[in-house]
Amino acid sequence: MNYLLPIISGVLTGLAMPGNLFSFLIWFSVAPFIYSFSKSKGTLERLLKIFLYSYSLMTTTLWWEIPVLSKNIPEVLNTFPGYLGLLSFFLLVFILTLPYYIIWFLGELYFRKSRVVNFKSLLLFSTFSYAAAEMLKEFGDFAFTGGNLSDALYQHIGLLQIVPFTGTIGLTILILIVNSVIAFTPERERIKYAIVLIGVIYLINFTITEKLPLKVMNKNAVKVSVFQTNVPQEVKYSDNTWNSYVEISNYLQENNDKTDLLILPEAVFIKDIRDSDIFKIIQEAIKISNKNWIMGFPTVDYKKRKFYNSAIYFNKNGEIEKIYNKTKLVPFAEVLPYESIFKMFSFFKLVNYYTPGTDYSVLKLNDNKFSVQICFETYFPSISRKFVKNGAEFLVAISNDGWFNNKTALIQHFSKGVFRAIENRRTFIQVSNTGITGIIDKYGRIIETLPIKTYANQNFYVPIEKKETLYTKYADVIIVLIFILSILFSLI
Structure with a gap:
């Protein structure tokens, strides 16, 4: 005993x-x-x-x-x-x-x-x-x-x-x-x-x-579209990038909702598509949609020979306005810590080992500001806090949770968004390829979630918040x- x-x-x-x-x-x-x-x-x-x-x-x-x-x-x-x-x-x-x-x-x-x-x-x-x-x-x-x-x-x-x-x-x-x-x-x-x-x-x-208080929509609320792509991992991680595009093409071409922003998950593609025909097609879809987009895929700096897990922010003209590179990488899967000791575990690498980003700049949407973080980063309060200190008025996270067949894993990941929302009194939106995709208000209340493991889209109204909490400051x-x-x- x-x-x-x-x-x-x-x-x-x-x-x-x-x-x-x-x-x-x-x-x-x-x-x-x-x-x-x-x-x-x-x-x-x-x-x-x-x-x-x-x-x-x-x-x-x-x-x-x-x-x-x-x-x-x-x-x-x-x-x-x-x-x-x-x-x-x-x-x-x-x-x-x-x-x-x-x-x-x-x-x-x-x-x-x-x-x-x-x-x-x-x-x-x-x-x-x-x-x-x-x-x-x-x-x-x-x-x-x-x-x-x-x-x-x-x-x-x-x-x-x-x-x-x-x-x-x-x-x-x-x-x-x-x-x-x-x-x-x-x-x-x-x-x-x-x-x-x-x-x-x-x-x-x-x-x-x-x-x-009940949910109250302020005058500056932003209307956001989210798209849960539900692309199987065996399709996403195949050698043919077109397979992933075909899985989501209908929605991308028919996305006519009158919203300010469309958010897609992390790793919609697992390769840098910026020099591909797929990228040109997506740019045209963005122009037709007349809204800003966020989409996740890896980017490569060929001059420095560095790979990044990135969230790409497009303006209405299909131009890349900002690239956010994931700052907190998953050990063994995205980065190999203490290589001399753990080199034998390099087989866990999913695609590439990435370089961590260093920039916590916020993104501009009309007269508002927001941030995007990627998957594992929602486990760390310091990341959301840095974005809020830099002016983010609502928080977005994109994720690739397709590896998890059990709902417990999805719940544990999504629950972290509740704490990031309440810590900073900011509305928090998570968009995942298989779920959980949903919106959490500044009081930590889960307002709406989409059914997991489904191809689904939804529109959310996002209130704008500007005040910093005591926790955010200190x-x-x-x-x-x-x-x-x-x-x-x-x-x-």
């Missing part, structure tokens, strides 16, 4: 993640780990419990990656056998556990021989050491914010309203406080405290949700404060 509690805790927490089981589990799922960690008798025991908890958490959260790596990608690309994908999944999960070891490090500071342990110090240590781990997940070449405790609350609209002030770490701290109270309260009173605490939280969530201060408090509560 000594080592079973962290595993049970990790599994229950993973099951609370979007698309898995019940978000309700998050209010007590971390408690067994916190309790077990506090009862550890030494350094190695604490280290092992961190490993067991974080590994079971990430495995349960990301189980949908197993068929992607062992079946879907190998069958389409035919570059590696499925068993290698399966083995690589377990190595990937281990890499994703690394930020959690800061809890162990801080625990060595806290559980020193001279320490006088009490309820208050245990609660503060447990809360802020774990919060520091989630902060670390945003940094480095292996950065990935999936499996954050706050993810479980993406549909708790009332509670989400603290995010514009604190970021998602405010939700994580709330969750950890509840779990810590449950963990360290005497056993005879534990259930009573849990019922009261969780009951009050859900009452607050309901009350705030009901008090939020997120860096909040991050530093969390790290300072995590050290402080480990020492005092």
Whole structure:
């Protein structure tokens, strides 16, 4: 039982993640780990419990990656056998556990021989050491914010309203406080405290949700068309680019909706088409449509011999007005980190290894400004925040989620858009080739989504927002404060 509690805790927490089981589990799922960690008798025991908890958490959260790596990608690309994908999944999960070891490090500071342990110090240590781990997940070449405790609350609209002030770490701290109270309260009173605490939280969530204003369209609303292309990956990644064009040609040629902007997904084509006949046909379609377009495909700088995963922004004349190059690339699939160490895993490369972009310029649409980011980037609050600071009045993300057959993966990805919207009080639109394509308002409410794995289009009205939230302005201060408090509560 000594080592079973962290595993049970990790599994229950993973099951609370979007698309898995019940978000309700998050209010007590971390408690067994916190309790077990506090009862550890030494350094190695604490280290092992961190490993067991974080590994079971990430495995349960990301189980949908197993068929992607062992079946879907190998069958389409035919570059590696499925068993290698399966083995690589377990190595990937281990890499994703690394930020959690800061809890162990801080625990060595806290559980020193001279320490006088009490309820208050245990609660503060447990809360802020774990919060520091989630902060670390945003940094480095292996950065990935999936499996954050706050993810479980993406549909708790009332509670989400603290995010514009604190970021998602405010939700994580709330969750950890509840779990810590449950963990360290005497056993005879534990259930009573849990019922009261969780009951009050859900009452607050309901009350705030009901008090939020209804969706109101401001005078400067932008009308946007989205196109979920639903092109199969085996067609997209074939050698013949025309196959991809044929899949979407009817919509592109018949797109006559009176909107300001048409948004297509990431990687509509997997090659740079700018010198092709297809590109000329698309330019003519843009002119006929009389609207600006966004379309994703890789671009190549032949002079510098660099490849980019790009979002191309066209004006009404079919001219390229701006190219945004993805800044946060997917490790192993789009970029090979620490090549001297991980060169053997280069078989995961999907098309090319890309160079990360460095520009966070916003795009202009009539008198308004917006931004576009690509797929994996929605996992990182700093990217949306930089765009808003540069003037973005609504946020757009384009994605290629065709590798994921399971809806859980799609939900977990789309849920990140909820947090990017509420953090910055900006309407957020995601357009994916297979889904989820949808629109989220500035309060984090999912307004509309298209059916997944269908060829579909829709028009959205997008309100324009100009004010910056406290989090948008001072997120860096909040991050530093969390790290300072995590050290402080480990020492005092």
